[in-house]
Amino acid sequence: MFKSKQHLECLLARLQLVGLLFLISASIFAQHGVAPQWKAEVQVSQSPGIASGVVGRNLVVDSHHRIHLVWTEQNGASFDVFYARSTDGGSTWSTPCDIVQSPLPAYGPNLAIGPDDVLHLTWNDRRNGGNARVYYSRSFNGGDTWEAPRDLSGASTLDTGPAIISVDTRNRVHIAYHIGNPEQQQQTPAQVFYTRSVNGGNTFEPPRRLNTNLTRHAAFPRFNVEGTNGDLIAIAWRDNRRLPDWDVYLAISTDGGQNFVERVGRATPYRDWDPESIVDRHGVIHLSYMTYRPSGITVDYINSLNRGLTWSPEITLSEERSRFPFFVPDHRHGVLWLFWKDERDADPPPTQNFRADVVCKYSTDGGRSWGRMEFATDLGDIEVKFPGITCGRDGRIYLCWSDRRNGDNQEQVYFKSRNLIWDLNRDGCVDDADLLTVLFAYSSDDQDADVNADGIVDDTDLLLVLFNIGIGCQ
Secondary structure: OOOOHHHHHHHHHHHHHHHHHHHHHHHHOOOOOOOOOEOOOEEOOOOOOEEEOOOOOOEEEOOOOOEEEEEEEEEOOEEEEEEEEEOOOOOOOOOOEEOOOOOOOEEEEEEEEOOOOOEEEEEEEOOOOOOOEEEEEEEOOOOOOOOOOEEOOOOOOOOEOOOEEEEOOOOOEEEEEEEOOOOOOOOOOOEEEEEEEOOOOOOOOOOEEOOOOOOOOEEEEEEEOOOOOOOOEEEEEEEOOOOOOOEEEEEEEOOOOOOOEEEEEEOOOOEEEEEEEEEOOOOOEEEEEEEEEOOEEEEEEEEEOOOOOOOOOOEEOOOOOEEEEEEEEEHHHOEEEEEEEEOOOOOOOOOOOOOOEEEEEEEOOOOOOOOOOEEOOOOOOOOOEEEEEEEOOOOOEEEEEEEOOOOOOOEEEEEEEEOOOOOOOOOOOOOHHHHHHHHHOOOOOOOOOOOOOOOOOOHHHHHHHHOOOOOOOO
16 A cells, blocks of 8 residues: 555655644634524625724614615725615615715714614714714615704714614614713713604704713713613613723613613623623613633623612623624514624734634523524634624524725625524424424434523423414515
8 A cells, every 4th residue: 555664654744744734724714613593694885995894783674674784984085874775685785875975084873773664873973074973864765865964962072982873662762972082091081971862863852971970981882772662771881980990880761861870780800891781671681791801801791680780690601702792682582692702713912813703692581591602703814893783573683794804905894694593494484394393302402403502402492483483484
């Protein structure tokens, strides 16, 4: 078989070299595998420059299953807000169009949808000269046309940050943002502001400050009241009143945003950063944040049953270095999703290639337990930037992001969707075949039949499929 001993030794040496190269390449370009429930990605933007995702929510689905997406596009010195729509579940998209037409930089769009399918849009804009202000517009016809922009924040000596927007089931529009630069300790402290409309966006109240401490930074408020009546609101932000530490604070309202009280969400000896809070239909406040621990950065979760007075024990959901948690509630079906950026393959400092991918877990029992983690993206050496996620009324999950796979000078926006969690054979319809999948795998640890991802196929999985029979079927 081998011509000589030297031939065999040479072959073995080559095999060892191949194995070594494989291990090196695996550590540099780690591939974790996208979970099979996720469909193929589609490119949405067609920018010759930089088409970037945003901080916040820029993706919504209406009652007709039309998907709406906004992003920031930069071409040379021009910054503006672009929009596209899909009417076939994300397979194809309309030609991207500039929907705010600002003569000066406009960026950071956030998008929400009301119970009447009206689209509500906020963004940061310098059209009046000077510092960026928060602007608002809406569309009554599914994104075909948009109202003239309205200035909600007014003039300021400091820039506004991302304006997070959410609409409750009573069609009240809630918006929170910060004014100032929280990255500069020597500057005027950033402050968190809130405004609302009680008439579906016709008029807005004057902005009100939410944080009570004026000597240190409060920034990046994030919240979501979609699918709830909006009486209980919890708006979380990061706060460094205990300089140099950062903690999580919340403003809690029990009357739909008329009055607020301040609560402490998380205050550890570590940096507790960039939280997001949501309220579910049972009045539970869910809070997630990232913690800078000596052992690494984790994504953690707690909840409160008493309006933020006390909190549940902390659950660490991430497995490796992770940042930027993002809730996606499916109130209709009792599923709570949490997404974040997994950076386990990041280069060591001081390089800035985080090689981030989007991962998620979901809970079917209100956050008491969480299923196994799954990768929604797996781009190897490419960093996924600014993920945005939403849930359709049928429970289907949609994801967008931007990345620079085509080089440092070009960034594009991409989209993908996930099969329904009860659609076990992934044929688009929850039916008897999915029930049989659970029955045939009963008492096993078959991941394809373990709907609530608790490690065992049991009665709970059977009921979850049974209660959702017919979803997705024509």
